[in-house]
Amino acid sequence: MANLPKTQKALVQEEYGKPLAVKTVLVPEPSSGAVIVKVIYAPIISYMKKVYNGERKYRYVNPLIPGTSAFGKVVAIGPDALLLKEGDLVYVDCYIRGRDDHDAGFLLGLSQGGGQASQKLMEHWINGTFAEYVKAPLENVYKVDEQKLCGSPSEGGLGFKLEQLSWWMAALVPYGGLRSINLQAGEAVIVTPATGNFGSAAVLVALSMGAGKVIAMGRNAEALSALKKRDKRIETVQMTGDLQTEMEALQAHGKADVHFDISPAVSEGATYLRAAIQSLRHSGRVSLMGGFADTLPIPHRYIMRNDLTLRGKWMYTREDNLAFTKLLSSGALNIKDVVKVHGIFGLEDWEKGFDLAWDNGRLGDLVLFAPRGESNKV
Ligand SMILES: NC(=O)c1ccc[n+]([C@@H]2O[C@H](COP(=O)([O-])OP(=O)(O)OC[C@H]3O[C@@H](n4cnc5c(N)ncnc54)[C@H](OP(=O)(O)O)[C@@H]3O)[C@@H](O)[C@H]2O)c1
Structure with a gap:
């Protein structure tokens, strides 16, 4: 010793x-x-x-x-x-x-x-x-x-620098959420909001897991445009505060399979959460990782009629961590x-x-x- x-x-x-x-x-x-x-x-x-x-x-x-x-x-x-x-x-x-x-x-x-x-x-x-x-x-x-x-x-x-590896947790948090809703290669993912620390990481992590398309939604046009330049599978949608406009903009990219949300508490009540959920196909899945404190208004009828699954997630599991070491070693991220x-x-x-x-x-x-x-x- x-x-x-x-x-x-x-x-x-x-x-x-x-x-x-x-x-x-x-x-x-x-x-x-x-x-x-x-x-x-x-x-x-x-x-x-x-x-x-x-x-x-x-x-x-x-x-x-x-x-x-x-x-x-x-x-x-x-x-x-x-x-x-x-x-x-x-x-x-x-x-x-x-x-x-x-x-x-x-x-x-x-x-x-x-x-x-x-x-x-x-x-x-x-x-x-x-x-x-x-x-x-x-x-x-x-x-x-x-x-x-x-x-x-x-x-x-x-060729990663040792200090760069410390980004591990920022990527692991959305990885845990995306794995918990069983993201499959080729699927289309909506990420809200996609410009913060964990949300932007979620966009890249989803791609590294094989997502066919990531629709990054946010209010910051500059950050969205920088994100889009990173990969041709990234599409962006501007948050407007108008449910109808947001849904049309999201669905212009076709209905998505998965919605990943990591909102801060302050955006409680914003229209984008509903717009994203209502832009999922039948049997779509939602990962709720945000910091909302309390009750959320959710589109119940749409969720019920379309067999949607809403899954809460705090952090990740040990299995996620082990799988993440393999993902990182594969060079996909x-x-x-x-x-x-x-x-x-x-x-x-x-x-x-x-x-x-x-x-x-x-x-x-x-x-x-x-x-x-x-x-x-x-
Ligand atoms: N479930 C878990 O395990 C877990 C783990 C870690 C964190 N979290 C939660 O994740 C949340 C986000 O953390 P973070 O570190 O990624 O935060 P962050 O870096 O501050 O990012 C916040 C994001 O929210 C957007 N935003 C802020 N106010 C908004 C509003 N009123 N309407 C629409 N968008 C708004 C920001 O957009 P702009 O770019 O335009 O500013 C940015 O994209 C926190 O609340 C935290 O509690 C959960």
Whole structure:
């Protein structure tokens, strides 16, 4: 077993909504069912500054080491680890589920989810990835084929930069939704809204899964036009706020098989959700991944008469994660031309990192923490 230091640097929030601070804390110890990962890159999600200053009212417990998913190297394993070994490059996934209660689940370093069981689980795994070392459940740690993903194309690799891989979660979220409604190769997909962080990722992920056509719907004409240039299978439709106009524009591309929605809460009541659902063929499927808080007006008669399936989805499953590693290794999702890293920060520069991430939350935008510094990655 590697000789781990006793202490490490980590970002800590002692009190809810109060500023973070870099502190010296204990390095976690390995145990059954867990591994210790030395963090190389931990992405800063665009809206994190609004989460940790309390504005978005995410529920979590303090003191907290924030930080969700990360890339790093395994430095210590529990006695029951079978595949993982020291030195492996891994993706640490932030969606932790109850082992004996599948109803419970929370997002590492970010949100305790719903219910007391989820809160109890978060209290156990309270230390997120904005630290030099993170302890994660075995089943949340995925070995990455470094040679294949980051190796040079002349040697059979895909030539992705290690920091680009941190876009993993942005792509994995819509991948989970699209898999949950069983997207098939050749099918036509409507994505609403298609210009945000996850929505724009959904467009490219659907194509990588073999979608025949993606109809990207949004209100931002410039972003839609940039998206369209990426692939000839992408069509775009402008949101207008008029149900009839939106339905006509969508159906000009024929009826779709699948609708993927990842709306923000603020667009509750907008016409596009209904327009998209009513532009599906008989037996069409809808993935609802958005942040709507409460009751939605849905076109019940159309759903009933056309045998539509509406499926809610929070995040993804472990199987989605495993399948995603294969998708990425296949080269079908070419992140090289998509992901742009705008900045890499040490933990002490957390405010600068949060601000830059807030200003860059579009397709492929990434801002990262390198808790051990860029020159000391592993
Ligand atoms: N289910 C899950 O597992 C899961 C996981 C992650 C996130 N989410 C949810 O996904 C939502 C979106 O997250 P994100 O990070 O992609 O957000 P984002 O980057 O801020 O994107 C928001 C999108 O919504 C559009 N929009 C905003 N206000 C609108 C309005 N009034 N009418 C029409 N379109 C509007 C934006 O269009 P413009 O480009 O024109 O600004 C943009 O396309 C969040 O609410 C979050 O809760 C769910």
